[in-house]
Amino acid sequence: MRRFALLVLASSVGVFLFGFFGSPILLQQRGGRGGAAAPQQSGGALAQYPKGGPGEIVGAYEIPDQKWPAWAHPYPKPGYIWGSQGGVFAESPNRIWLANRGELKLPDKVPNNFPGNWGFFNVQAAVVPIASMSNCIVLVDGDGKFIESWTQWDKLFEWGRGPHQIYISPYDPERHVWVVDDMRHVIHKFTHDGKREVQMLGEMDEEGDNDDIKHFRRPTFIDWLPNGSFFVTDGYGNKRVLKFDKDGKFLLKWGSEGTGPGQFNTPHGVAVGSRDHHVFVSDRSNRRIQVFDENGKFLDEWPNVAPHTMIMSADEHVWAYDSISERVVKYDLLGHLEFAFGQFGTRPGYTWAVHQMTADADGNLYMAEVFGGRTQKFHPKPGADPAKIVWGRPLMPMAGGGTQ
Amino acid sequence: MRRVALLFVTLALVLPAAGRAQGKPDFSGTWKYDKSDPAGYKGTGGGWAVPAPTFVMRQTGAEITVESDTYGKPMKMVYKLDGSDNITEAQGESQSGVAAVVRWRTKSRWDGNKLVLYTWNTALNQLRDTMTLSGAQLTIARVTENPGGSTTTKLFYNK
Numbered sequence: 001m002r003r004f005a006l007l008v009l010a011s012s013v014g015v016f017l018f019g020f021f022g023s024p025i026l027l028q029q030r031g032g033r034g035g036a037a038a039p040q041q042s043g044g045a046l047a048q049y050p051k052g053g054p055g056e057i058v059g060a061y062e063i064p065d066q067k068w069p070a071w072a073h074p075y076p077k078p079g080y081i082w083g084s085q086g087g088v089f090a091e092s093p094n095r096i097w098l099a100n101r102g103e104l105k106l107p108d109k110v111p112n113n114f115p116g117n118w119g120f121f122n123v124q125a126a127v128v129p130i131a132s133m134s135n136c137i138v139l140v141d142g143d144g145k146f147i148e149s150w151t152q153w154d155k156l157f158e159w160g161r162g163p164h165q166i167y168i169s170p171y172d173p174e175r176h177v178w179v180v181d182d183m184r185h186v187i188h189k190f191t192h193d194g195k196r197e198v199q200m201l202g203e204m205d206e207e208g209d210n211d212d213i214k215h216f217r218r219p220t221f222i223d224w225l226p227n228g229s230f231f232v233t234d235g236y237g238n239k240r241v242l243k244f245d246k247d248g249k250f251l252l253k254w255g256s257e258g259t260g261p262g263q264f265n266t267p268h269g270v271a272v273g274s275r276d277h278h279v280f281v282s283d284r285s286n287r288r289i290q291v292f293d294e295n296g297k298f299l300d301e302w303p304n305v306a307p308h309t310m311i312m313s314a315d316e317h318v319w320a321y322d323s324i325s326e327r328v329v330k331y332d333l334l335g336h337l338e339f340a341f342g343q344f345g346t347r348p349g350y351t352w353a354v355h356q357m358t359a360d361a362d363g364n365l366y367m368a369e370v371f372g373g374r375t376q377k378f379h380p381k382p383g384a385d386p387a388k389i390v391w392g393r394p395l396m397p398m399a400g401g402g403t404q
Numbered sequence: 405m406r407r408v409a410l411l412f413v414t415l416a417l418v419l420p421a422a423g424r425a426q427g428k429p430d431f432s433g434t435w436k437y438d439k440s441d442p443a444g445y446k447g448t449g450g451g452w453a454v455p456a457p458t459f460v461m462r463q464t465g466a467e468i469t470v471e472s473d474t475y476g477k478p479m480k481m482v483y484k485l486d487g488s489d490n491i492t493e494a495q496g497e498s499q500s501g502v503a504a505v506v507r508w509r510t511k512s513r514w515d516g517n518k519l520v521l522y523t524w525n526t527a528l529n530q531l532r533d534t535m536t537l538s539g540a541q542l543t544i545a546r547v548t549e550n551p552g553g554s555t556t557t558k559l560f561y562n563k
Contacts, residue, residue, distance in 0.1 A: 123500070124500075126551060129498060129502070129504070130498050130504045130505075130506065130526050130527060131526075159509055159524045159526070159530075161528050161551060183528070183530065183549055183551075205522065205524075207532075207547060207549070207554075209556075217554060218549065218554055236549075236553050236554055237547075237549065237553070237554035266553075
C-alpha cells in the first residue's frame with residue numbers, strides 16, 4: 001500500500017513537473033491577427049508530446065558524440081576550453097563553421113569525467129568566466145577535425161563578446177562568410193578564404209537608434225532572399241528589421257518597440273521563405289514569431305514561442321529553438337506546429353540555449369549552445385522519418401569550383 | 405637671459421591652457437546628480453546605467469580624468485583626448501560577480517562642443533556618455549550595453 005501511495009505521489013509530481021516545465025507550445029492556441037487563416041494543429045505529430053521519455057530528447061537523431069568536434073577535445077590549448085558557442089553554419093557535410101565567443105580558462109582541477117564544455121559546471125558559459133578572444137572562427141570537417149582557424153580576425157572580437165552568428169548565403173556563388181557581432185554593432189563580410197574583409201555593415205563600437213540607417217544597435221541575425229537581398233534583425237538595443245540589397249545598400253526598415261503587430265522586443269532570429277518571400281521574425285521577448293511580406297507588411301503572428309534562433313529548411317519549413325521550453329520546433333509556413341523534440345540539460349543530446357542551428361544536405365543537425373558552451377552534431381537515426389529531420393538549404397555551387 | 409626665462413614662464417602658462425581650450429568647453433569640476441530623463445532609465449539591466457551620485461572630472465589638453473565611487477569603491481578612469489585607446493587592467497568581477505582580472509579600455513572624441521567618452525571592459529560592459537555643458541549644468545546622454553540588453557537615458561548633473 002505504501003508502495004502504491006508512493007507511486008501515485010511520484011506520478012503526481014511527475015505530471016506536475018511536466019506541466020510546469022513542459023513546452024507552452026503544447027498548449028498554444030493560435031490567434032493569428034493577419035490575413036492567413038488560423039490553422040489547426042497537426043494532431044499526429046503533437047500527440048506524442050505528453051508521453052515524454054528519452055525518445056523525445058533527440059527526436060529522430062542519434063545521441064551526439066560528446067567528443068565532437070575533435071578540434072575542441074580535450075582542449076583547443078592546454079588549460080583552456082572552447083567557450084560560449086554563438087553560432088554554427090554547415091556549408092557542407094565536411095565544412096562546418098563554428099563561431100566561438102572566446103576560450104575559457106579552466107579551473108586548476110577538473111573532474112576526470114569533465115567533457116570539455118563549461119556547461120558541465122552548471123553555470124552559463126556566456127557570462128561567468130571572462131573569455132579570451134582566441135579561435136573565434138574555426139572551420140572543421142564532418143568528423144570535427146580542425147581545418148582552419150581565422151586567428152587573423154580574432155582581434156575584431158576583443159572588447160565585445162565574440163561572434164553572435166555565422167553564415168554563408170545560400171544564393172552567393174562566392175560564398176562570402178558573414179559574421180554578426182552584436183556588442184560591437186557590426187556585421188562582417190569576409191571572403192570565403194578569410195583573407196579579406198570585403199564589407200562591414202554598421203560602424204564598430206558606434207550604435208544608432210531605431211531610426212538610424214547607418215548604424216545598428218546590437219544586431220542579431222540575417223537571412224537572404226534568392227536575389228541576394230537580405231534582412232537583419234536589430235536587435236538587443238533596437239527593435240526593428242532592416243532590409244539591404246545584395247550589395248549591402250539599405251532598402252527599408254520596419255519595427256518599433258512594443259507588443260503590437262510589427263512591434264518588437266528583442267528581435268532575435270529571422271528566416272526567409274524562398275517561394276513566397278515571407279519573412280519570419282523571432283520576437284523573442286514578446287514570445288512570438290511574427291510574419292511579414294518582404295516589404296515589411298505584417299501578415300501574422302504565432303504566439304507562445306520565443307526562438308533563440310530560426311532557420312528555413314530546404315523543404316521550406318521554419319525550424320526554431322524555443323528559449324522557453326529549450327526544444328526544437330518545426331512549423332509549416334502557415335504556422336502549423338508539426339513536430340518538436342529536445343530537452344534542457346548538459347549531457348549529450350540535451351541542450352542549453354541553442355543560439356544558432358544549421359543543417360547540411362545529409363540531414364546532420366548542428367546546434368551551438370551559448371550557455372552550454374558547446375556545439376553538438378546530431379546525426380539522423382537509420383530509417384528516421386525524413387519529416388522529422390532538418391534539411392539544410394543547398395548552397396549555390398561555388399564560382400570557379402573553390403573549396404566547398 | 406631674462407627674456408628667455410620670461411619666454412619659458414609665458415609658455416608654461418599659456419601652452420597647457422591652449423592645449424586644454426582649443427575652443428572646447430572645460431568639463432572640469434565636481435558634478436552632483438540632479439535627475440534623469442525619463443525618470444529612471446529606458447532599457448533593461450542596471451549596472452552602468454545607474455548614475456553616480458557625484459563624480460569629479462579633470463580636464464587637461466591631453467586627457468580627461470573621471471573619478472567616482474559609484475559602486476562603493478573608488479574608480480578612476482582616464483580618457484585620452486587624442487582619440488587613442490587607454491587600456492588598463494584591474495581586479496574586478498565577471499558578469500556573474502565572480503572575481504576576475506578585468507581589462508578596461510577607454511577613449512574619447514569631440515563631437516563639436518560635446519565630449520564623447522567610451523568605456524569598455526572584458527566583463528562585457530560597455531558605456532558611451534555624450535556630455536554637453538551648459539553653464540553649471542552637465543547633461544549626459546548615456547547608452548550602455550551588456551549581455552542582458554541595452555539602456556538609454558539622459559542624466560543631469562549640477563556643479
